[in-house]
Every structure is written in C-alpha cells, then in structure tokens.
Amino acid sequence: MRRYLRRELGLPAHRFKVVGYWIPNSDTWSERYEALPESVRSELEALWDNPATGGDTEDLTIRYEARLSDLGL
Numbered sequence: 001m002r003r004y005l006r007r008e009l010g011l012p013a014h015r016f017k018v019v020g021y022w023i024p025n026s027d028t029w030s031e032r033y034e035a036l037p038e039s040v041r042s043e044l045e046a047l048w049d050n051p052a053t054g055g056d057t058e059d060l061t062i063r064y065e066a067r068l069s070d071l072g073l
Contacts, residue, residue, distance in 0.1 A: 001018050002018040002062055002065070003062050003065075003066070006058060006059070007062075013057070013058030013059075029073060032072070032073060033073060036071065040071065043067075044064065044067060044068070047060055047064050048060065048064070
C-alpha cells in the first residue's frame with residue numbers, strides 16, 4: 001500500500017501514514033530472519049544505518065519492505 005501511495009499516486013510522505021497490523025507467518029518470521037546469511041542481514045541493517053544514501057524515511061521503508069518481500073519475509 002505504501003509503495004502504491006508513494007510511487008503510483010505520487011503522494012508526499014507527510015500526507016499519509018501506513019501502519020501494518022499483521023505479518024504473514026509471524027510465528028516463524030524471526031526464525032526465518034535469523035536464518036538469513038549474515039551478509040543479507042547486514043545489507044538490511046545498512047539501509048537504516050546510512051540514510052543519506054537512501055532518501056527520506058518513507059523511501060527507506062519502501063526499499064526495506066520490498067527487500068524483505070524479495071526474501072520471502
């Protein structure tokens with residue numbers, strides 16, 4: 001939804017707030033995250049550690065969630 005509002009509709013981040021209230025397979029999410037290779041977890045953490053290269057917080061959130069989705073999380 002966030003990606004649609006931001007990218008497709010072109011709304012600025014300050015005009016909306018998207019809050020997810022469930023995570024599919026949440027009972028095993030942490031286990032699956034911990035099972036990722038260290039390099040992938042470092043990549044995910046680096047998105048937040050170096051925001052200057054990633055754009056505003058809303059863009060970082062979109063990129064982070066897209067990457068999690070790519071990884072099946």
